[in-house]
Amino acid sequence: MATIILFGGTFDPIHTGHLKIAHRALEEVKADFCVFLPAKNPRWKTPKTDSLSRVELLKIALEGKKEFQLSLVEINSDDKINYTYDTVKKYFSDGKNILYYLIGSDQEQKLHEWYQIDALAKMVHFLVYYREGYPLDLKNQENYSCKVLKGKEEMISSSDIRKLRRLYTPKKVLDAIGAKRLYYMKDLEKFMSSKRLNHSLSVASLAYEIALRNDMNEEKAYIAGLIHDIAREMPIQKQKEYMKRYYPEYFDLPEVVFHQFVAIPFAKEIFDIQDKEIFDAIEFHTTGKKNMSPLAMILFSADKIEPLRGYDSSFLIDLCLKDYFQGFLEVLKENKKYYEQNNIDEKNAYTMDCYRYYIEEKEKWKN
Secondary structure (H helix, E strand, O other), rough: OEEEEEEEOOOOOOOHHHHHHHOOOOOOOOHOOEEEEEEOOOOOOOOOOOHHHHHHHHHHHHHHOOOOOEOOOOOOOOOOOHHHHHHHHHHOOOOOEEEEEEEHHHHHHOOHHOOHHHHHHHHHHEEEEEEEEEEOOOOHHHHHHOOOOOOOEEEOOOOHOOOOOOOOHHHHHHHHHHOOOHHHHHHOOOOOOOHHHHHHHHHHHHHHHHHHHHHOOHHHHHHHHHHHHOOOOOOHHHHHHHHHHHHHHHHOOOOOHHHHHHHHHHHHHHHHHHHHHHHHHHHOOOOOOOOOOOHHHHHHHHHHHOHHHHHOOOHHHHHHHHHHHHHHHHHHHHHHHHHHHOOOOOOOHHHHHHHHHHOHHHHHHHH
């Protein structure tokens, strides 16, 4: 006899909160494994992407994890609504195993509305994890013998990922979202050409890896990399309007760098991102400046050396992965050399200050 946890949901998309909760549930009831049950036609939610894409992301997230299994019985069903009672009775309730059903406190509040809930409660034991803003219904908890999971509340939600507010999901899932142009990618496609968007994805991926290897926030690095060029292809007249409204103090800079500033109010409008650390990194990703934040250095480097740039940047990438700061210094020197060799005029106060601060005074960085 096995102890099995069934974990139903839309998983739109799967995130690390789901995985942490499933692990916690396994430990709590000493279960043998957890079965993820993605819903094709959930009763109380309308998925934001098709079921095949959600399943593909789930497979990526669960790959190599023997404690997790994936069941497509509801995805392959022809029923207009997949009732948990029908699924459990038809596929899992054979009397040979102990069954738990894992739900959030949002669903615990609705248990009395579930189809055939009294019969279902005789087939499974309910495990409940807290969700922000959804206190437990004590009557339901008692009536259906719900066991509440121990541990801290998980604050991650799939909607935050879809809206690019948080990206706590495995890196391979992020890569697949980018490749398949799902969720937030659909908004980015409205403002960036395919080439520019591929560049931004490459910058985001590299920034993520540099941050991760240097024990920094890889999620913020990814978001900064993804949106840093969101205004790059905006008509210059519209960029000027943003500059006059939000950044009049930088209006005398070359027009080619306006996009680094415009990206910030534009990203706020599109995604409602409010993270000052991310914006600080984006604000001078083209020109650089003195006293750059660690995240700004990472974004600056990733933007200049991402693999799609078309030259062998492997040495600089390896250096940034080992030490983001030393890597940034080398990237900055190589960038200066490139502009000089190609007679590109970059004489603006912020770039020159950046060079003086980090290159001409480099001796102080050796200590």
